[in-house]
Amino acid sequence: MTNRPATDPASSLLFRTLQASPANSLWLIDENISQPLPAALPHIQAITNRFDLFQHLQQSGWHSRFSDFDFSHLPRHSLSRILLRIPKEKPLVHYLINQAAELLEDQGELVLIGDKSEGIRSYSKRAREKLGGQFSETKINAGLWFASITYDAQFSAPDLDDQNYTQLRELSDKSGFSFISKPGLYGWQKVDQGSAFLADELAMLLNQSLPISGRLLDLGCGFGYLSLRSSSADTQLTCTDNNAAALRACQANIDKQGLSAEILASDAGDTLQGPYDTILCNPPFHSGFATNSDLTSRFLAAAARLLSHDGNACFVVNKHIALEHKASSHFGKIQLHADNGHFKLIHLSQPRH
Structure with a gap:
C-alpha cells in the first residue's frame, strides 16, 4: 500500500x-x-x-x-x-x-x-x-x-446501487475466456491486458510447454487469471494477494476449474516460504487514489527471496516502469522477453538470496 x-x-x-x-x-x-x-x-x-x-x-x-x-x-x-x-x-x-x-x-x-x-x-x-x-x-x-x-429507524429507503457487491459472478472477455470476479478487485470486470500478454507469451518465455509443472507461485494473484491460464491439477500452485475480495474470487476460480491451490493472504508475499520453481507476477502500482512505485521493488524482493536457485520469475509491467533497473540488485540474470508498446515481459533468474 x-x-x-x-x-x-x-x-x-x-x-x-x-x-x-x-x-x-x-x-x-x-x-x-x-x-x-x-x-x-x-x-x-x-x-x-x-x-x-x-x-x-x-x-x-x-x-x-x-x-x-x-x-x-x-x-x-x-x-x-x-x-x-x-x-x-x-x-x-x-x-x-x-x-x-x-x-x-x-x-x-x-x-x-x-x-x-x-x-x-x-x-x-x-x-x-x-x-x-x-x-x-x-x-x-x-x-x-x-x-x-x-x-433514523423509522425511515425506509431503497439500497444504493452497489452492483451486488458481495456476489461472485461469472464474466468473460472478448476471447470468450470465462472467469469469476466481483466488485472490490481492481478492474474486476475485465482481464488485465498485461496479464493476458504474459499468459499468451508464457510458454515461449519459459521455453517449455504449458501447463507449468513443479511449484508455481502467482504473486499478487487477483482473481487468479495467470494461475488459470498456466496450471493443471498436477501443478503445485500457490496464489497470494493482499486484497480479501481477490482471495475470494481466486478461490472460486480455482474450484471452478478443478485445480488445487494454497490461497494465502500476504503483503507482497511476506507470509510465504519458498522455494518456488516458477513465479508469475503482474505487480500493482496503484494503491487507493495514489500510485506507488515502491510496490514494484517490494514484489521483486519477494520474488528473489521465494524463487529457487534455478527457478524462473516472469514479470509483466507497464513499459514506463524501470523494472530491469530495479531488479538488478535482486537477480543475476535479467532479460527483456517482449515489449508490445504498452507492456513489457521480463524474465528473471539467478536470485540473489
Missing part, C-alpha cells in the same frame, strides 16, 4: 475522530489510509479488506478482522458510530453505506471523511438519502470534508 505521510489531512482527521468516538464504534478501513495507524482503542472494532493493514492493526493491539467487509458477526442495529475514509471504488462505498443502515442503532452515526475530488459530497448526500436522519457536513480545508449522517 502507499504509505501516505502522517500529515495526510483526511487520515489525520479520521484518527482524531476515532479518539472522540463512543463505545460500540466500528472503523472500516480500505487501502486509502495513512500510516502509521493510531494506537488501539479498546472500545472500537476495526474491519479491513487489506491484509497489510490487518497486520498493522494486530501489531498495534486493535480488535480487528480481515475480510471482504463481512459483517455477519455483528448484531443488527448494534453500533453507535461507523467511521469511513472514502474508498476509491464506488460500489464499495455504496455497499458500506447500505450496511450502515443495517448496523447502526437508532440515531447512530455514520461519519464520512474524504476529499472533494474523491466524491465525498456526493457520497454524503446519498448516505443522507439512505439513512434518513440528521445530516451535517463541514469543509475542513481546501478540499477536505467531514460529513455526519444519523440513522
